[in-house]
Amino acid sequence: DAKTTQPPSMDCAEGRAANLPCNHSTISGNEYVYWYRQIHSQGPQYIIHGLKNNETNEMASLIITEDRKSSTLILPHATLRDTAVYYCIEGIYGQNFVFGPGTRLSVLP
Amino acid sequence: KAGVTQTPRYLIKTRGQQVTLSCSPISGHRSVSWYQQTPGQGLQFLFEYFSETQRNKGNFPGRFSGRQFSNSRSEMNVSTLELGDSALYLCASSLEGGVFQPQHFGDGTRLSIL
Numbered sequence: 001d002a003k004t005t006q007p008p009s010m011d012c013a014e015g016r017a018a019n020l021p022c023n024h025s026t027i028s029g030n031e032y033v034y035w036y037r038q039i040h041s042q043g044p045q046y047i048i049h050g051l052k053n054n055e056t057n058e059m060a061s062l063i064i065t066e067d068r069k070s071s072t073l074i075l076p077h078a079t080l081r082d083t084a085v086y087y088c089i090e091g092i093y094g095q096n097f098v099f100g101p102g103t104r105l106s107v108l109p
Numbered sequence: 110k111a112g113v114t115q116t117p118r119y120l121i122k123t124r125g126q127q128v129t130l131s132c133s134p135i136s137g138h139r140s141v142s143w144y145q146q147t148p149g150q151g152l153q154f155l156f157e158y159f160s161e162t163q164r165n166k167g168n169f170p171g172r173f174s175g176r177q178f179s180n181s182r183s184e185m186n187v188s189t190l191e192l193g194d195s196a197l198y199l200c201a202s203s204l205e206g207g208v209f210q211p212q213h214f215g216d217g218t219r220l221s222i223l
């Protein structure tokens with residue numbers, strides 16, 4: 001079973017920031033937090049990952065709390081193309097992912 | 110750079126038949142993983158191959174098998190197909206260079222069992 005908890009769905013207005021929360025209260029010290037998304041009819045797409053520090057790339061930012069029990073994925077300016085299911089996964093490098101049901105993000109015009 | 114390629118994209122089979130799905134990873138990637146995605150169970154890990162050896166295996170019956178070739182291409186086989194095997198089968202590849210490299214997924218093979 002997945003070890004993370006995410007809200008089943010969220011809405012966001014186009015052009016606004018989308019903040020997707022994830023709880024991973026049982027995460028261990030050597031487990032990373034990974035984010036993927038899956039747009040309808042496509043395979044999952046890697047977004048970002050982190051261990052302790054906040055991370056940013058061209059797609060998104062990842063904010064991890066100091067106790068590492070939760071994190072937030074931020075899409076700074078959501079577009080209609082960001083409508084997808086977003087998966088938060090915890091795991092150790094080299095082990096395969098356990099996907100939960102994720103959060104279905106709907107970006108509204 | 111070409112992405113992960115899965116063939117065929119769609120497949121229809123009947124119960125009791127067997128099927129072979131193919132995955133060509135990104136050039137240079139040595140790890141290939143397979144996942145099954147269904148509306149009821151979500152994305153579930155099947156197995157992972159690295160350097161032609163199965164390295165990890167999920168909780169699926171022995172009817173599900175796979176292999177990897179020396180060029181890192183991989184195939185998975187499902188024998189004695191059941192209605193419940195209808196699913197999207199996804200392949201993912203990664204570099205395995207000693208530090209984390211994200212898994213890159215193909216768009217899957219949609220298998221329908223009649």
